Amino acid sequence: MAKPFASSADLGEKRQSLETLAEGVYALTAEGDPNVGAVEGEDFLVCFEALATPVVARAWLARLREHTDKPIRYLVLSHYHAVRVLGASAFGADVIVTHEKTRELIAERGEQDWASEYARMPRLFKEPASILGLTWPTATFSDRFTIDLGGDRGDLVLHYCGRGHTEGDLVAWLPRQRILFAGDLVESQAALYTGDAFHRDWASSTLDRVASFGAETLVGGRGAVARGAGEVEASVGQTRDFLAVMLREVSAAGTLKEAFERTHRALEPRYGSWPIFEHCLPFNVSRLWDELHGVERPRVWTAERDREVWDELQS
Numbered sequence: 493m494a495k496p497f498a499s500s501a502d503l504g505e506k507r508q509s510l511e512t513l514a515e516g517v518y519a520l521t522a523e524g525d526p527n528v529g530a531v532e533g534e535d536f537l538v539c540f541e542a543l544a545t546p547v548v549a550r551a552w553l554a555r556l557r558e559h560t561d562k563p564i565r566y567l568v569l570s571h572y573h574a575v576r577v578l579g580a581s582a583f584g585a586d587v588i589v590t591h592e593k594t595r596e597l598i599a600e601r602g603e604q605d606w607a608s609e610y611a612r613m614p615r616l617f618k619e620p621a622s623i624l625g626l627t628w629p630t631a632t633f634s635d636r637f638t639i640d641l642g643g644d645r646g647d648l649v650l651h652y653c654g655r656g657h658t659e660g661d662l663v664a665w666l667p668r669q670r671i672l673f674a675g676d677l678v679e680s681q682a683a684l685y686t687g688d689a690f691h692r693d694w695a696s697s698t699l700d701r702v703a704s705f706g707a708e709t710l711v712g713g714r715g716a717v718a719r720g721a722g723e724v725e726a727s728v729g730q731t732r733d734f735l736a737v738m739l740r741e742v743s744a745a746g747t748l749k750e751a752f753e754r755t756h757r758a759l760e761p762r763y764g765s766w767p768i769f770e771h772c773l774p775f776n777v778s779r780l781w782d783e784l785h786g787v788e789r790p791r792v793w794t795a796e797r798d799r800e801v802w803d804e805l806q807s
């Protein structure tokens with residue numbers, strides 16, 4: 493029997509959990525759906541990630557408003573993917589911050605990515621007509637961007653760790669609380685999406701930099717909050733292992749179809765039951781196949797190309 497395309501048949505609501513990680517530091521996780529967060533400054537808020545539509549974002553903000561009524565000065569977006577950025581208008585933020593490569597990716601492929609992600613994961617796009625258009629950053633940086641939280645709250649520092657899940661991922665680091673919002677560079681018991689990735693950089697220098705923060709709490713792109721150095725290490729380790737297995741299996745394959753079958757067989761025992769595993773794998777293997785055959789930058793995913801790759805590999 494053919495598998496339904498991507499996550500198009502995944503229609504069950506996920507249970508959301510709002511956790512206070514330290515005073516004024518919040519994370520909303522949702523059983524494998526995209527995570528979001530917020531950090532209180534002295535008289536303002538920084539929100540991390542915007543979700544897929546303004547309607548979905550407003551539900552998150554209503555929960556956040558049970559804890560704080562400070563105005564949102566900054567909206568930080570970890571990378572360009574539609575399910576994390578298209579809800580931005582709900583925040584009314586003064587400043588929208590991304591890495592400079594993310595701005596370029598939005599210009600180059602934001603429209604196509606929107607159509608692709610909507611078809612892959614329609615459940616995340618509640619009331620898609622509420623989206624006002626592509627989200628554009630109003631501030632970008634290349635290496636780091638520091639937000640002084642005011643009072644004695646210390647800094648929130650945005651870092652670029654190198655190419656990884658995309659060409660322009662950032663992480664948000666609270667040095668005083670040792671809390672890291674890692675975006676999709678790290679997943680916690682959720683499958684990786686690597687369709688826009690640079691696998692070799694991600695699995696080596698980029699994850700080395702992420703690990704070097706020595707976080708004691710880590711909020712990944714999907715999955716539960718990792719608490720304590722052991723769980724943080726396990727999340728980073730799982731991400732690295734997933735990539736290493738993909739690199740090993742795709743390198744050893746003679747055809748794309750064989751690469752998919754080998755990778756599926758090798759990853760399935762450990763990761764097969766994790767959210768979006770079957771959804772992601774065809775796109776992941778397709779990109780890694782390209783990467784290992786000299787295609788430097790990921791090809792643009794369109795709704796049409798998604799279907800072609802899915803039909804070739806997953807059905």
Ligand SMILES: [Zn+2]
Nearest residue numbers: 571573657676
């Ligand atoms: Zn992503």
